[in-house]
Amino acid sequence: MLVRVDEQGAYSNLLLNSSLQKSGLSREDAGLATELVYGTISRLITLDFVLEQFVSKGLVKLQPWVRSLLRLSLYQIMYLDRIPSHAAVNEAVNISKKRGHQGISGMVNGVLRSVLRAGDLPVLPGNLSEAKRISLQHSHPLWMVKRWIAEYGAEIAEAICAANNEPPAVSVRVNTTLISREKLLNEMQEQGLNALASEVSPYGIVVKGGGNMALTPWYRDGYLSIQDESSMLVAEAVAPEPGMKVLDCCAAPGGKTAHMAELMKDEGYIYANDLHLHKAKLISDQAVRLGLESIVIGSVDAMDLDSTCEHSSFDRILLDAPCSGLGVIRRKPDLKWRKEPEDVASIAALQKGLLESVSKLLKPGGMLVYSTCTTEQAENSDIVTSFLDMNPDFTAITFSSPIWGRLQETALARGEGIQILPNHFGSDGFYISCLQRRL
Numbered sequence: 001m002l003v004r005v006d007e008q009g010a011y012s013n014l015l016l017n018s019s020l021q022k023s024g025l026s027r028e029d030a031g032l033a034t035e036l037v038y039g040t041i042s043r044l045i046t047l048d049f050v051l052e053q054f055v056s057k058g059l060v061k062l063q064p065w066v067r068s069l070l071r072l073s074l075y076q077i078m079y080l081d082r083i084p085s086h087a088a089v090n091e092a093v094n095i096s097k098k099r100g101h102q103g104i105s106g107m108v109n110g111v112l113r114s115v116l117r118a119g120d121l122p123v124l125p126g127n128l129s130e131a132k133r134i135s136l137q138h139s140h141p142l143w144m145v146k147r148w149i150a151e152y153g154a155e156i157a158e159a160i161c162a163a164n165n166e167p168p169a170v171s172v173r174v175n176t177t178l179i180s181r182e183k184l185l186n187e188m189q190e191q192g193l194n195a196l197a198s199e200v201s202p203y204g205i206v207v208k209g210g211g212n213m214a215l216t217p218w219y220r221d222g223y224l225s226i227q228d229e230s231s232m233l234v235a236e237a238v239a240p241e242p243g244m245k246v247l248d249c250c251a252a253p254g255g256k257t258a259h260m261a262e263l264m265k266d267e268g269y270i271y272a273n274d275l276h277l278h279k280a281k282l283i284s285d286q287a288v289r290l291g292l293e294s295i296v297i298g299s300v301d302a303m304d305l306d307s308t309c310e311h312s313s314f315d316r317i318l319l320d321a322p323c324s325g326l327g328v329i330r331r332k333p334d335l336k337w338r339k340e341p342e343d344v345a346s347i348a349a350l351q352k353g354l355l356e357s358v359s360k361l362l363k364p365g366g367m368l369v370y371s372t373c374t375t376e377q378a379e380n381s382d383i384v385t386s387f388l389d390m391n392p393d394f395t396a397i398t399f400s401s402p403i404w405g406r407l408q409e410t411a412l413a414r415g416e417g418i419q420i421l422p423n424h425f426g427s428d429g430f431y432i433s434c435l436q437r438r439l
């Protein structure tokens with residue numbers, strides 16, 4: 001998997017899902033494989049910085065599988081307590097004997113044993129700038145660290161990077177049309193799961209060490225969906241009521257659409273649209289699984305919704321916009337190596353156009369929620385602030401969740417919305433802004 005991500009640009013989350021499904025590994029081994037793949041990818045800059053000091057001909061000259069093997073082994077030595085270092089080295093030597101020749105296994109053995117002798121790593125040069133130090137120590141691209149320092153200051157930038165390297169918690173959203181959170185929580189605890197009520201969302205349960213929750217009968221029977229806790233706040237911010245007419249402009253795979261339908265007790269009408277038809281189909285799969293009938297699927301460019309839907313006709317609109325995704329690096333660690341600074345500017349131009357266009361479809365007195373899973377103000381508060389400047393008939397309103405007070409204490413109020421960072425609650429980075437059209 002590591003070679004395929006490195007060489008062919010494969011997406012680690014998709015590759016892991018498909019490989020683990022085929023592997024027949026036990027729950028524990030699948031968990032370890034996931035940790036090894038994500039951990040090695042997450043810590044790439046630090047691992048390569050250390051390895052460069054021990055591989056005399058340099059990492060680029062190595063065959064891809066040898067480079068990946070060294071990174072994987074060093075990751076275990078530096079970051080995992082449960083695997084004894086000598087076991088990681090022996091395993092690496094065995095693998096290199098199987099895949100290569102004597103010379104390669106000798107080199108792998110030599111490099112890793114020198115690493116062990118070197119003691120505590122990494123040893124960083126003392127003269128680094130703050131940005132460079134954070135980049136090397138927490139393994140994030142320098143441009144990203146610099147952006148976060150400029151936006152949030154060095155201390156928060158470092159906390160974001162550290163949080164991004166923590167394995168994400170598994171959280172599920174309760175389908176309250178079928179069961180209450182309390183009842184599902186009790187069932188889970190009775191079955192021996194380490195399950196706790198989410199402190200971020202009243203619809204969430206955090207499950208530790210429970211493996212893949214999509215394989216449980218609760219998932220099959222529609223009692224729960226797998227969703228990040230921050231992401232659960234978005235439908236709550238939309239606050240749709242039974243009987244309302246709701247538009248979800250960029251809806252696939254449908255997590256927030258389904259949540260809105262659940263909040264509406266499946267009474268009313270939700271038009272769930274996504275540019276990509278194959279992705280829009282995922283929304284109907286979820287709706288069927290969850291027993292939700294109020295969702296109607298569409299597939300057009302959201303820029304064209306204002307010519308296909310009646311103006312001023314929706315009570316609520318959710319624009320969960322396509323974004324750079326820099327708030328979800330914990331779940332998709334290879335994302336930090338794929339993104340370029342230019343990506344933020346180009347997606348911001350699209351977001352601005354989408355917000356302007358879909359806002360025409362909102363009824364006077366209705367509410368439009370703009371959300372993204374990114375940390376970048378260029379995609380968040382800047383978009384909302386400039387929209388409000390251009391549209392005086394809209395005004396930003398306070399998020400009406402019962403946990404708003406707690407959110408307000410921790411998350412940042414930014415540009416008429418809230419910015420949740422990955423270090424705030426250990427959930428995804430999200431931006432949410434509620435915009436009301438004046439009557």
Ligand SMILES: C[S@@+](CC[C@H](N)C(=O)[O-])C[C@H]1O[C@@H](n2cnc3c(N)ncnc32)[C@H](O)[C@@H]1O
Binds near residue numbers: 255
């Ligand atoms: C952040 S994701 C939405 C996640 C979704 N709201 C959920 O909770 O499951 C953004 C979605 O926007 C879609 N998209 C991108 N550009 C679009 C456009 N111009 N019009 C409509 N959908 C678009 C993508 O296919 C992607 O599924």
